[in-house]
Amino acid sequence: FKPEHTGQINFYLSVLNDKMKLEDENPAIGIILCKEKEDKKVEYSFRDISKPMGVATFTTSEVLPPELQKALPDAETLKKLMD
Numbered sequence: 001f002k003p004e005h006t007g008q009i010n011f012y013l014s015v016l017n018d019k020m021k022l023e024d025e026n027p028a029i030g031i032i033l034c035k036e037k038e039d040k041k042v043e044y045s046f047r048d049i050s051k052p053m054g055v056a057t058f059t060t061s062e063v064l065p066p067e068l069q070k071a072l073p074d075a076e077t078l079k080k081l082m083d
């Protein structure tokens with residue numbers, strides 16, 4: 001996590017809420033996924049920003065767990081959806 005990520009996601013959320021959000025939708029929520037984070041850096045970076053955002057660490061895996069394999073569409077279906 002880098003503090004400048006906070007400003008960047010704040011900008012994206014502002015544009016998204018202004019240009020794409022429908023009247024009956026709630027404001028968008030930003031989530032920053034990163035390999036590592038220092039809690040104090042995150043706290044200071046978000047302290048005076050009012051939009052809902054968060055930071056989470058994650059790990060990658062070559063194998064998708066079976067419960068996710070069942071819940072997500074296969075690669076071909078995703079490809080068709082993106083066309």
